[in-house]
Amino acid sequence: MNTTQLECFLAVSNFLNFSRAAEQLRITQPAVSHQINTLEDELGVKLFHRTSKSVRLTQAGQMFIQFAGDMLRLADLSKTRLKEYQRSLPLRLGIGCRNMSELRLLRPALSRLRQEFPQLLPVLRLIPFDSLENLLEEGNIQVMLTTLENAPKKAVYQELVRCPVVCICSEGHPLAGHAQLTLSQLKEAGRIAACMPPAYPRGLFAIQNQIVSGRGTDQLLFCDNPEVMSTLVGAGFAFAVSMDLPYDRVPGLRYIPLPEFEPISYGAAYLPGEKAPALRRLLKLLAEVVPEGWA
Template sequence: MNTTQLECFLAVANFLNFSRAAEQLRITQPAVSHQISSLEDELGTKLFFRTSKSVRLTQAGHLFTQYANEILKLSGLSRARLKECQETLPQRFGIGCRNFIELRLLRPVLAQLGQQQPRLLPVLRLLPYASLENLLAEDDVQVLLSLQESAPSKAVYRELARCPLVCICTPDHPLAAYDQLTIEQVKNGGRIATCPPPIYPPALFSVQNQVVAERDPDQMLFCDNLEIVHTLVEAGYAFAIMPDLPPARIPGLRYIPIPAFSTISFGAVYRKDSRNATLRLFLSSLESLMQSAFSQAPQV
């Protein structure tokens, strides 16, 4: 049973004429007849006596008019209540991140979005690569941040910046004395903290291999994630090579360019069917942040 059947039934019951009912409902007379017949089949009883000259309600039809009216009223009330709830409930917007650097990048963007859309409720997910791709496919998150090499192939990738590769170290590290570094200087720079794929994408992993080649085991610290890498760097145990995202830099560390290495594309990933107003605003705010940060960022 559906509301179309009930609307057709009540219109015919009111006019006792299929043509007039069809005219009021703005559908064809055969469509009205089909809806009435299917409703009668579902209920297992005739609702109208029909002849070539007249239409009359049966006893069951008279009884059913009360129920049909109540069902339609309840349906309308339910839609109205749900609409009210949608207008007052927070607007959830899922954002996927793969590491804490991307989370740091979000802070100024979320602050701006909160001012522009007071009902917005960000839902942040910090998960491994494959998990986030599944959540994006299922629309549990509407956008995720990613290097282009790590972006899901079936989604839309929008580049936000070309990130130079930098050496990250403490101010008292031997490499911190330079304004920029050569590959040879990085090779001889001491202990390095590294991550395996997929945490490091192929381009970054290739760079890492150039730097760690022929190094003694005690000169390499293999880490499970970027949080561990940065902790060891901040503690002075090693340096690391990373794509530079100026808005997400950690205060107190040096970020030294390595011009010999190519830049890496960083951006946002979303579904092809997810271009809503909140996503557009998010992408616009994030793009503005990145452009401003890269144009103003000093080498530290």
């Protein structure tokens, strides 16, 4: 039994005319007759006495009118309640990050987004491995922060900012007094704290390798992630090479430009066809607030 059968039954009951019922329902008369026939077959009773000149309800048909009306009202109420439930559900937006620096970068944009989408509940995934790309492809997250070279091939990439390559050191480090540095100077600068992919973008890792090359093991500190690296750099154990990411500068550290290297494109990646309003707005807000992170 379905709502179309019930609507046809009530329309014919009202007009006692199949043609008039078809006009009201905006379907053909044969379609109305088919729905009534299948309903009668399912119920195992005749609902109408039909002749070439008249249509009238059977006793079973008269009894069924109330049931049919109740079932249609219940169906309409169910649709209304489900729509209300869907509207009341929190709006979830999955965002993937590889390190704490990216979470800090997200904060000002999410703060503004919360005011525009009160029902929004961001789901932040902090995963420093390539499995983050799988979460995007499987729909478990809708967007991930990444460099251009690390963006998934199937994704749409939107650049937010171009990050200069810098040397990071403590204020007491021998390099701290320089306004800018060269690769040659860094090769002679002592111990370096180094990160491995995917914690580091491939382009930055290649620059780091040029500095690491030829160093003894006592001149290397391998770090699992940028947070470990910045801790060791801040404690004065080493210097490091990194992107100058907005909202990521640590007080007490020096960020010295390396002008011979091209800035690294940094942005957001999402799947083609993704049109969620909250995601689109987040991308626009990131484009507005990310450059402010250097102010």
